[in-house]
Amino acid sequence: MFSYGDNRCRRANGGGGAVMIRRLSILVLVLLGLLIGPIVAGALRTYAPARALDLQTGLTDREDLRFPCGNTECAGWLFRPSGEGPHPAVILGHGFAGTRDVALDQIALALRDRGMAAFVFDYRNFGASGGAPRQLVDPTLQVADWNAAIAFVKDLPGIDPARIAVYGSSMGAGHA
Structure with missing residues (x-):
């Protein structure tokens, strides 16, 4: 049997609680980046100077x-x-x-x-x-x-x- 202090037990459980917290933290950061990234990109694009396009479409006179x-x-x-x-x-x-x-x-x-x-x-x-x-x-x-x-x-x-x-x-x- 393994005891809680035994290294073989930690390896069998995936490295213990510290590894689990690290993985969960990385997952949370990735999800936050996916949520916030498009918002920040949109805000940066909102106030960009407008460029006039000289298109002659013929749709309106x-x-x-x-x-x-x-x-x-x-x-x-x-x-x-x-x-x-x-x-x-x-x-x-x-x-x-x-x-x-x-x-x-x-x-x-x-x-x-x-x-x-x-x-x-x-x-x-x-x-x-x-x-x-x-x-x-x-x-x-x-x-x-x-x-x-x-x-x-x-x-x-x-x-x-x-x-x-x-x-x-x-x-x-x-x-x-």
């Missing part, structure tokens, strides 16, 4: 435009209705962590199909607009961007400057 916003330029899309102008226009601005291509383009298409021009823009430091740091939320700057967008759209050919409305999504509604 919109104009890619840029207008001055402070010391940089803001990017916008103009969706023009068919027919003779001048047309009424709606200026659309995105919410807190959004950009112009998060559902606002679909609203712009619906407005265009109803005879209105629609101008969707990214605030400075967001999306395809210039400026840094990226994703900077500053209500004073964003209200200034709205004013710049309104002034820009009023001067566009085919737009009736007396019939301009604004539409903001989420945070953009507060600025509008």
Whole structure:
């Protein structure tokens, strides 16, 4: 018979309690890494600077435009209705962590199909607009961007400057 102090008994039981604790600790660390790794990777990717892609898909007929916003330029899309102008226009601005291509383009298409021009823009430091740091939320700057967008759209050919409305999504509604 083996006694508890006998080395042959420890080897037969897999090395004792210390080995079991070590193996369990390694398993817990591996599982934590599998759970936390994707979360950390997603968080790092969330605030990466956006890269504008100049794709001509032909799926929509919109104009890619840029207008001055402070010391940089803001990017916008103009969706023009068919027919003779001048047309009424709606200026659309995105919410807190959004950009112009998060559902606002679909609203712009619906407005265009109803005879209105629609101008969707990214605030400075967001999306395809210039400026840094990226994703900077500053209500004073964003209200200034709205004013710049309104002034820009009023001067566009085919737009009736007396019939301009604004539409903001989420945070953009507060600025509008």
